[in-house]
Amino acid sequence: MLSDPTPTTRVLYLAGWGRSGSTLAESLLDQVPGLVGVGEVKFLWERGLQQNRRCSCGTSLRSCPFWVDVLTEAYGGIPGDDEVERLDAASRRFRTRHLPGLLLRSPERTDPDGLGWYYDRLRRLYAAVAAVSGARTVVDSSKFPSYLTALLQTPGLDLRVAHIVRDPRAVAYSWQRHKHDPDAPGGAQMPRMHPGFTALYWSAWNLATERIARRAGLPYLRFRYEDLVADPAGTLGAIVDLGGEPGAVLPFGADGPLVGRTHQVSGNPMRLRSAAVPLRLDDEWTTHMPPRHRYLTGAVTVPLRHRYGYRR
Incomplete structure (x- = not known):
């Protein structure tokens, strides 16, 4: 089990609003030597340990050898139910509805919420992921x-932020689709959201991400999903450089980017697949999105959308 003090762990944080391509980006980054992608760590306690959903390797998380080794390295074993509940409750204090208060909080205050124990558990977790995987950067x-x-x-933590954005109209259309989630309890559908709310969330999340990263002085890179698809080598190379592995070998084969088995917690169901990934721009919204939804989304997001290069 890890003991204090632990070395600094480099963490590349993939930020952005949902349905913007972060699972694709992380799956590719996981194949780069020196990096390991572990999915949405925020949901490790609820979806991974309480609900025992599948790791992206296909095994339930409590039975996944990788995560068993990580939790043993970090805590001496899989935490008990009471501890998991406590960790999940602490994680829920960092939900979207708490964002205004978190943004207004003075950065000079140390442990303003009395969550020092929780931050220590996170420190141990990320250090354990790096130790078990042998990677120098945790994604x-x-x-x-x-x-x-x-x-x-x-x-x-040596924290860096890779901020993925996607055309908000494409994002709003994706949130309207009926999509089966094979990993959800009872095989439920993925959540859906009205385009108006999606547009508001898209704007708020992206602006908040920029503000937090810049106020903290973090190494920061914003990249577009569309550029990742059009120029995967160039875009991925820039992200890998930010992650501290310049010149690393990128995961491209004759049939396109290659994705092997990963150990991602939560995320888009595509994380459960491994093979060559056909990178095609998903622009179905341009022909299938109802005009009223397109105009509403475009109007709500117009200032930020133009700044990110989505003008048409």
């Missing part, structure tokens, strides 16, 4: 700007 695709503030309070 976390939790995305929440509110959870990013928790990581800023966590000692022993």
Whole structure:
């Protein structure tokens, strides 16, 4: 089990609003030597340990050899039910509805919420992931700007932010689709959201992510999903450089980017697949999205959308 003090752990945080391509980006980053992608760590306690959903390797998380080794390295074994509940309750204090208060909080205050024990558990967890995987950089695709503030309070992390954005109209269309989630309890559908709310969340999350990263002085890179698809080598190379592995071998084969078995917690169901990944721009929204939804989303997001290069 890890003991104090632990070395600094480099964490590349994938931020951005949901349905923007973070699972694809992380799956590719996981194949780069020196990096390991572990999915949405924020949901490790609820979806991974309480609900025992599948790791992306296909095994239930409590039975996954990788995660068993990580939890044993960090805590001496899988935490008991009471401890998991306590960790999940602490994680829920970094939800979207708490974001205004987190943004207004003075960065000079140390442990303002009395969550020092929780930040210590996070420190141990990320250090254990690095130790078990042998990777120099841990990729976390939790995305929440509110959870990013928790990581800023966590000692022993060398934190960098890779911020993925996607055309908000494409994102709003994706949130309207009926999608089966094979990993959800009872085989439920993935959550759906009205385009108006999606547009508001898209704007708020992206602005908050920029503000938090810049106020904290974190190494930061914003990249577009569309550029990842159009120029995967160039875009992925820039992200890998940010992650501290310049010149690393990128995961490209004759048939396109290669994705092997990963150990991601939660995320898009595509994380459960491994093979060559056909990178095609998903622009179905341009022909199938109802005009009223397109105009509403475009109007709500127009200032930030233009700044990110989505003008048409």
